[in-house]
Amino acid sequence: MSHAWRPLFVVIGLVALILVVRAIIVPADFQAKNGDYKYQWHRVGNEEDWKNFKVKYQGRDYCKDCHSAQYGQATSSKHALVQCENCHGPAIEHPVNPAKLTIDKSRELCLRCHAKLPYRPAVYAGLPAGPIPLKMQDGEQHNPGIECVTCHDVHRAGFKGGK
Ligand code: HEC
Ligand code: HEC
Ligand code: HEC
Ligand code: HEC
Numbered sequence: 659m660s661h662a663w664r665p666l667f668v669v670i671g672l673v674a675l676i677l678v679v680r681a682i683i684v685p686a687d688f689q690a691k692n693g694d695y696k697y698q699w700h701r702v703g704n705e706e707d708w709k710n711f712k713v714k715y716q717g718r719d720y721c722k723d724c725h726s727a728q729y730g731q732a733t734s735s736k737h738a739l740v741q742c743e744n745c746h747g748p749a750i751e752h753p754v755n756p757a758k759l760t761i762d763k764s765r766e767l768c769l770r771c772h773a774k775l776p777y778r779p780a781v782y783a784g785l786p787a788g789p790i791p792l793k794m795q796d797g798e799q800h801n802p803g804i805e806c807v808t809c810h811d812v813h814r815a816g817f818k819g820g821k
Contacts, residue, residue: 714748717741724753728813736815740771745812768806769797 687702721742722729732742743749745767746759774794801809811818 712750714750715741715743716749716752718743720749731811731813735813737813763805763807765797765806768810768812769795773797 685701685703688699689702690698691700691702692698718729718733718741728742732738732740745762749759752759772793772795774796778792778794806812807818809818810816811820
């Protein structure tokens with residue numbers, strides 16, 4: 659037999675080994691349920707675990723009745739796209755635990771989204787369905803050292819004292 663066959667046997671051996679190991683370590687209920695091979699691969703026995711998983715975010719409709727002022731402002735401002743809990747943290751058991759949510763007045767909170775990025779175009783004119791336009795600020799140039807909320811009204815996405 660030609661020595662050229664030997665590597666082939668090694669490869670066949672490896673593939674067989676991988677198939678045996680797979681059969682041992684992959685749980686039997688790991689399937690593509692409903693035949694959707696793109697998104698459905700999961701362990702069927704795990705579904706209950708995920709149903710019982712506690713969701714930490716409530717969504718902003720939850721805030722409406724108790725904080726109607728902030729709700730009214732934020733949802734009709736340019737911050738309408740931003741969820742309350744994006745800035746205030748998850749409200750899973752609020753107002754019981756925690757009784758109050760975090761109020762972060764740091765420049766970092768705002769610069770997380772508004773920081774000037776050299777590779778992000780300032781104007782999207784001409785682009786079809788690109789990213790939403792976002793007014794960026796250079797944190798080192800735009801009133802450094804002063805909290806943004808000294809001048810800006812965050813829920814109105816405008817200015818304090820003004821509209
Ligand atoms: C059932 C009523 C209720 C709901 C629903 C509720 N809150 Fe509150 N929230 C309160 C109460 C009561 C306080 C404490 C008010 C105080 O002591 O001034 C509070 C405090 C806060 C504070 C701190 C205010 C401060 O001056 O320190 C923030 C921020 C806040 N809530 C945001 C939210 C957000 C965001 C949501 C929705 C995800 C929400 N709340 C849902 C009742 C509620
Ligand atoms: C982009 C970030 C951001 C979003 C979105 C946001 N908040 Fe705030 N919120 C803040 C900041 C920052 C303060 C402190 C404002 C200040 O001191 O001028 C604040 C203050 C508050 C307070 C304390 C009282 C007050 O008005 O200062 C409450 C209550 C509150 N927010 C609730 C909400 C609710 C409800 C929503 C959604 C409808 C919401 N916030 C959306 C950042 C945000
Ligand atoms: C989660 C992302 C996010 C955070 C955090 C955030 N913003 Fe915004 N902000 C936006 C988006 C999106 C818009 C709407 C696009 C626009 O018009 O710039 C916006 C709009 C604004 C506008 C209006 C700009 C205009 O076009 O007139 C101001 C002012 C503003 N934000 C200030 C702040 C301040 C101050 C903070 C911090 C307290 C903050 N933002 C935090 C996403 C964010
Ligand atoms: C001392 C007051 C002051 C502070 C602090 C301040 N700003 Fe401003 N901001 C202004 C003024 C005034 C303008 C309008 C003139 C300009 O564009 O410089 C403005 C404009 C903006 C705009 C564009 C709004 C529009 O209508 O075009 C955004 C977004 C913004 N600031 C975000 C921020 C963020 C984020 C911070 C904190 C990192 C911050 N600002 C800190 C006063 C302030």
